[in-house]
Amino acid sequence: ATPNPWWANAVVYQIYPRSFQDSNNDGFGDLKGIASRLGYLADLGIDAIWLSPVYRSPQDDNGYDISDYRDIDPMFGTLDDMDALLAEAHSYGIKIVMDLVVNHTSDEHAWFQSSRNPDSDHADWYWWRPARTGCVPGTPGAEPNQWGGSFGGSAWQYDDRRGEYYLHTFSKKQPDLNWENPEVRKAVYEMMNWWLDRGVDGFRMDVITLISKQIDANGRLPGEEHGLIADEPAGEEGYSSPWPFSMDGPRLDEFLQEMRHEVFEGRQGYLTVGEGQGISPKRNEHITNPANGELDMLFLFDHVGVDQNGAKWNMENLQLPKLKRAMIEQQQAVATSGWASLYFNNHDQPRALSRWGDTSTPELRVKSAKALALLLHMHKGTPYIYQGEEIGMTNAGFTKLKQYRDLESINAYHQRVDSAHVQSSESMMRSLAAVSRDNSRTPMQWDSTTYAGFMSADAESTPWLQVNANKNEINAAAQTHDPASVFDFYRRLIELRHTDDVVAAGDFRAVDVSDPHVFAFLRSVGERRLLVVGNVSSSVAPIGDETHDLLKGFTAASQVLIANEDIESIAQHVQANELAPWSAFVCEI
Ligand code: TEU
Secondary structure, three states, X not given: OOOOOHHHXXXXXXXXXXXOOOOOOOOOOOHHHHHOOHHXXXXXXXXXXXXXXXXXXXXXXXXXXXXXXXXXXXXXXXXXXXXXXXXXXXHOOXXXXXXXXXXXXXXXXXXXXXXXXXXXXXXOOEOEEOOOOOOOOOOXXXXXXXXXXXXXXXXXXXXXXXXXXXXXXXXXXXXXXXXXXXXXHHHHHHHHHHHHHOOOOEEEEOOHHHOOOOOOOOOOOOOHHHOOOOOOOOOOOOOEOXXXXXXXXXXXXHHHHHHHXXXXXXXXXXXXXXXXXXXXXXXXXXXXXXXXXXXXXXXXXXXXXXXXXXXXXXXXXXXXHHHHHHHHHHHHXXXXXXXXXXXXXXXXXXXXXXXHOOOOOHHHHHHHHHHHHHHHHOOOOEEXXXXXHHHOOOOOOOOOHHHOOOHHHHHHHHHHHHHOOOOOHHHHHHHHHHHOHHHHOOOOOOOOOOOOOOXXXXXXXXXOXXXXXHHHOOOXXXXXXXXXXXXXXXXXXXXXXXXXXXXXXXXXXXXXXXXXXEEEEEEEXXXXXXXXXXXXXXXXXXXXXXXXXXXXXXXXXXXXXXXXXXHHXXXXXXXXXXXXXXXXXXXXX
């Protein structure tokens, strides 16, 4: 059989560069800052960094709006700094995977500026459409249909230079590229090769499953042949969604295969991970099955939506069986072919510890952080750690709108509270506190100095986003030498993945699936079996029948590979057929 690719027992660490480490005290993290922290990452034991965008950008969406793919934004440094970071990371044996944002560019990109002239070579590089029939272009209601942008307002922005509207799934400063145009694809592949030739080790591909839009043989959007682009009914905010029109479109597999052929053929040691909105676990198997030559893995979204009931702003309490079902389905779909990425955190999600753990006391915060980490990292796949997750960082705890910086949060507040009146201000502030993306973007907490070591305490500037008030209780300096810390627990989980092939490659089988509080599953290779058990609740929980039977094989402390509480306590509770709050452990049976 072909040898397992390097990422089959690797762990990837996501860095959100503007919040990781500021080396020049301007209030923003930068490349030199990251380089200064490679030793910390090497101690943690990670194999690769996923670096969120550092390209030249107006920063409308914190760099996910790129105006020059082949330059570094001055706020982060220079191309030389990037080359130095690559060389230094490689000297630690750490790979760097860049963030590829090619569903859209910035409206300040030269391609878009050229495209505003309908006679230019780039005229057909974006999705331009005339005003709705019978309407005066540029007036309210003249948009081609009522799709809404993900960051507020219409998904169609009028450009008075061209006299037409352009589509933007996200902000009006993020026009969608037209991937139907082979010149667009060629330019993207050339840029990707330019970065790989420079030493980058692969890409995380931003909303890559949106690049193939649902159009007919004549390149028309659905319904356009009758003069009006097909539309969903307007939602509570007065807009419909463009996402069904572009998620997992008819040519996605073709484009991904073409990209693999034009960019990755003949290369070794890289990683491609796509953001997979709208991709089911079954579709994930197809896209990540090496036989289909598309991507190495995808980030799926069903598990991080189990507590939102399809609507971003109404976070509900976690019902564990829903999370278990989503994770189990993802595992089952790739049991024999294809691959799973494993994540609970990233720069778009609230901190999982605040969302699904218990931060009511320091002990429960630490114990539940370890429980969530153990359960995720003991699945089969490639785990992703989001900066600060490894020290148990929590949501921001903001109470005022002016503390927020994310355009998605600020625009959603004004659209939902001031325009559509679908939430009161108090209700929306509770929603933002629970699910705003800024919750995971507060500066990395390195130590207990004024700005948590993100920048110097005597800096004249202040961090672009407030440091979390709990930096004195939660910071890396207090943990990197403490064997009882969340940091050391992550270090040991990573070590297990590197050294135990049951963890990296063992089959996955859930047990007691309907148990409402305990997540238990088996990992096995041949005769070796690891039983993973976690009480995802703040109460004592009974042990399910099947788990109980399997635990009869747990007779000696030496069988426990890792646990978040002392083994005697676990043994006592198991004797009583129960688990202590947040108790989590792995034992060989
Ligand atoms: O995210 C796409 C995406 O779907 C997220 O916007 C997410 O669904 C939303 O934030 C949930 O509230 C990618 C990037 O990860 C995100 O940071 C960018 O804002 C977005 O694409 C546009 O590039």
